[in-house]
Amino acid sequence: MRQMRWQPVGFAVAMGMMLGGCAADAVIPDAQLITGATFITMEDGPAPGAMLIEDGKITALGTEDALRVRNPGAVLSDFSGRTIMPGIVDSHAHVRELGLDALKVDLVGARSVEAIIARIRQQRPDAQPGDWIIGQGWDEGAFASYDGTDAVGGYPTTRDLSEAYPDNPIALESLHGFAAMANDAALMRAGITDTTPDPEGGTILRSPSGHATGVLLTLAQNLLFDAVPDPSPDQLEAAIIAGLGRLAEAGVTSVHEAGMQTGDVAAFQALAEAGRLPIRVFGMLNGNDAALMEDWFASGRQDDPDDWLDIGAIKVFYDGSLGSRTAILHAPYTDRPEAARPTARISLPQVERLAERARQTGFQMAVHAIGDAANDHILTSFERRLAPDANGPVPDHRWRIEHAQLVRPDFAQRASALRLIASMQPSHAMGDSDWAEDRVGSRRIRRAYAWRMLQDAGVPIIFNSDLPGEPWEPMQTLHFATTRTKRDGTPEGGWYPAQAVDRETALRAMTIDGAHAAFQDQALGSLAPGKWADFVVLSDNPLTASDIQAITVEATYVAGTRMTDQGASSP
Structure with a gap:
């Protein structure tokens, strides 16, 4: 059982009421009634006026009066003038x-x-x-x-x-x-x-x-x-807590940790066992580490019923990057092809063996592919491994291509047919915009960072940060995705603006779709009865605000607990 050291929001208020003479049976500290806010639920239907939370989960949405009748002892939290939405799911990060x-x-x-x-x-x-x-x-x-x-x-x-x-x-x-x-x-x-x-x-x-x-x-x-001294286990745990704390402050309630090494797994598991994780973690194992994968194929996925630490994906690093000219392209680099060193960090036969073991054991595949040839290679490998066999069609696999940065003309149709998820980073497009066209030329660049093209073809898209590196806070990601401009608003009109997406699409890609990509959409990613009360309080509505980047995160809640100061709670 996870030993929570944090108290639900409103606990101090509730205790004060009890000590002040109110009947004990009139106050239920584990029940909260959230009112006054503009709610973005990421669910179909009209926005509610209030949200009832009991024992860390959302139990009802509706009018304030109706929810008061349902639980008259719930502690009231009024967020008038604020916007409440599901917590951000950063679906590819390096905490x-x-x-x-x-x-x-x-x-x-x-x-x-x-x-x-x-x-x-x-x-x-x-x-x-x-x-x-x-x-x-x-x-x-x-x-x-x-x-x-x-x-x-x-x-x-x-x-x-x-x-x-x-x-x-x-x-x-x-x-x-x-x-x-x-x-x-x-x-x-x-x-x-x-x-x-x-x-x-x-x-x-x-x-x-x-x-x-x-x-x-x-x-x-x-x-x-390999020559640099490794951090000690204590240093590693402290670093993870620090990283998760920064994410919580930015409005992230769940993160997919991409490429866990053996020591990372041990640190995350120790923190989870001690109840010290301030936000939820979905672990993606380093598929390039053969020994690590043998151990996990033998033991199977880790599924936490409380969703604090699930480990169920294999992150494979295939090619390099456009910036360093190590991504694998079909045609030579447009600028300085003699300086290019396209690199496969793992062989395709190894990728296919991992994919076959993943299919057999229920692990999710998530493969880093940047160049158009690299994406083509991985698509072909996935087509082979996801084809129906003697056991019938492949079940709901939710396999992912991480980045899908530069793709061939037929990529979208093939990926859609396979039901693959494109895991993409809006910050990369803007960070690379100064030189990316130099690398691949004016023709190929139109199939790079092509979010709208993939969306229109029916490819599920999730947006994430790939932190640390480029600006990674969620409102920055939302700005990049919807404007195709840098933080200062340049270039005017956006960089290849036809590939921008609307705000609702981007928010879905950062919440419920990210939860779906980790098989967690029944518990996380939207505000709905039965799901964990993981949400963020914002200073303005990201669907309508004139300046997305000016929106501030005023509070982040995980399982109904307000998380501040790297995991401490406050009323």
Whole structure:
């Protein structure tokens, strides 16, 4: 049984009433009547005027008078002037990394090695010789367009970084995780020399003379980060709690953690057992880890009846990214094709074996595919594994393609026929808009980040953040999805605005459709009787507000409990 340390909203008020002389049987602390708000339920039918919550679940929606009669002892919470909607389901995120980022140098927005050095000096002024310095957030897409005199493969060398910090090993993770920078001290610690061979699925960028430049692409990063000390179990748990707390503050009540490693699973399970998860987690195991998957295929999915920690999906990393030119394309990259290194991080036969085991054991497949050829390959693999066999048609599988960023002309029809879910990130479109067309040209770009095209073809879409990296808060995601503009409103009119979706579609993709993608739509994702009382209180109505990004989150509730300060409760 989960030992909750938080109290339902209104508990203090209810106790005060009891101690003040009200009859004990007239007050039920576990019952709350929410009134006054504008309700967005994500269900069909007229909006209710009130919501009754009992024992953490929604038991009725209707008029205030009718619900008062139903439970006259319910504690009243008046949210007049506010909007209440289901909690956001962030259906593809990296909570562990979000929490651990507090230990890293923030490099988001740094556009040169000089800027990176300035950030390190500012944020790690007390680094002692020999200390590792870890950073995160330099944009591999922007850096891969570098054309300075020391450019190699589109990237600058890290020579200046080595000169500035000769005694500190430095490892810098990129914004989307497909490249890394390291200075000479870090390369030495990792045993990476000019003669180190490229690992399968990775590239060590080298100068024309054969010198390792300090830039590592895709799986070559493992050579570096295997040398970086791992966080302790306590640090990992603290990072997860910190990350989940930040999500709760932003209005997220459920998150799909993409690519859990063995240590991550243990940390999440320990936190769930101790009742310390502030929001719900749906675990997606790292399918590229063969040993991990063997263990889970043997033991089966984890299904928590209270929905705090379910583990039921396999996240497979297939190709790379457009920014680093490691995504797998049908035709060459339009800009600098000689610098491209298309990379398969796992073989297609391995993907198909995982898919077959997933079908047999009931796990959901969720495969990272960016390039149009990569998406085509995964579609073909899924078509083979989801075809009817001697046992009949495949049951409700809800398999997913993560990103579906650049696709072939027939992708939408094929994906719709398979009932595949396209898991997409509006922030990626806007973050990549400065260089994406350069990578693939004016013809192919019209089939990139193509939300409306997929929706019109009947492909279910879910929107999520893929945090950390690009702006990830839900109202930012909603803004990107519906305007195709950056946070500052540029470009005017939107970047390929025909691919924008309307606000209701976007909100569904961030709530009930996200819950559906985790087989949780009977318990989460909308405001309906019988579901958990997971909801967010907003300063304005996201369906009608003139400025979506100005909307603030005033409270986040999970199972009827108000979550603030990383999981503490307040009346």
